[in-house]
Amino acid sequence: MATYLVKVFISYRKGVLDPQGVAVEKAAHQLGFTKVRNVRVGKYITMEIEADSVEEVKREVEEMAKRFLVNPVIEEYTYEVEEVK
Amino acid sequence: MATYLVKVFISYRKGVLDPQGVAVEKAAHQLGFTKVRNVRVGKYITMEIEADSVEEVKREVEEMAKRFLVNPVIEEYTYEVEEVK
Numbered sequence: 001m002a003t004y005l006v007k008v009f010i011s012y013r014k015g016v017l018d019p020q021g022v023a024v025e026k027a028a029h030q031l032g033f034t035k036v037r038n039v040r041v042g043k044y045i046t047m048e049i050e051a052d053s054v055e056e057v058k059r060e061v062e063e064m065a066k067r068f069l070v071n072p073v074i075e076e077y078t079y080e081v082e083e084v085k
Numbered sequence: 086m087a088t089y090l091v092k093v094f095i096s097y098r099k100g101v102l103d104p105q106g107v108a109v110e111k112a113a114h115q116l117g118f119t120k121v122r123n124v125r126v127g128k129y130i131t132m133e134i135e136a137d138s139v140e141e142v143k144r145e146v147e148e149m150a151k152r153f154l155v156n157p158v159i160e161e162y163t164y165e166v167e168e169v170k
Contacts (some may be wrong), residue, residue, distance in 0.1 A: 007094075009129045024130065027153055033145060035135040044094045044129035045109065050120040060118060068112055 004049050004057045008069065008079045011042035016074045045069070048084070057081050089134050089142045093154065093164045096127035101159045130154070133169070142166050 012018045020041035028036040051057045061079050070077045097103045105126035113121040136142045146164050155162045 009092075009094075011129060011131065021130075024154070025132070028132075028149060031149075031152055033149055035145070036149075037133045037135075039130065039132040042129040042131070044096060044127040045106075045124065046096065046127070047110070047113075047124040048122045050122070060120070064113060064116075064118055064121075067116055069109070 001050055001052060003084050004051060004054065005082050005084045006047050006049055006057060006061055006079060008045040008047075008061065008065070008077055009042065010045065010070055010075050010077045011040055013074055013076050042075075054081055054083070086135055086137060088169050089136060089139065090167050090169045091132050091134055091142060091146055091164060093130040093132075093146065093150070093162055094127065095130065095155055095160050095162045096125055098159055098161050127160075139166055139168070 012021075018040050021039040024041060025036060025039040028034075028039065049057050049060055051060065058081060061081070065077055065079075066072075097106075103125050106124040109126060110121060110124035113124065134142050134145055136145065143166060146166070150162055150164075151157075
């Protein structure tokens with residue numbers, strides 16, 4: 001058994017309205033950061049998983065994504081796994 | 086002038102209560118993902134910035150982080166820059 005650190009990056013699919021992204025972009029422009037575009041605000045989830053292998057961790061993460069972490073209609077995700085202990 | 090893609094990862098500092106992380110961890114355990122621990126939910130912000138160099142992009146991002154993107158009392162952040170066009 002080892003401990004793995006998992007980082008999951010969830011963002012809205014292209015074409016899905018992202019009001020938080022719009023708000024951040026507006027704030028940026030108002031504060032003088034005028035060269036900023038296409039701001040999108042998603043989720044950055046980190047967790048630790050105990051498992052015997054990276055493959056087991058990947059299965060767990062993909063199963064969690066499917067079951068409850070990600071809404072595939074409006075969101076897409078990527079993830080990274082690294083062993084920590 | 087080139088266009089750069091910037092990815093900003095914002096998470097709560099250690100010790101700061103993260104109710105969303107607690108909720109995700111509880112959901113994971115209830116659904117049988119019992120080996121998941123220390124779930125933290127942060128923000129994953131992507132944006133495009135027009136600039137003459139990576140250094141200019143870094144200055145913009147760090148200035149935005151300081152001015153409005155990140156609350157340094159409870160949050161910490163990292164970021165990545167890559168040229169896209």
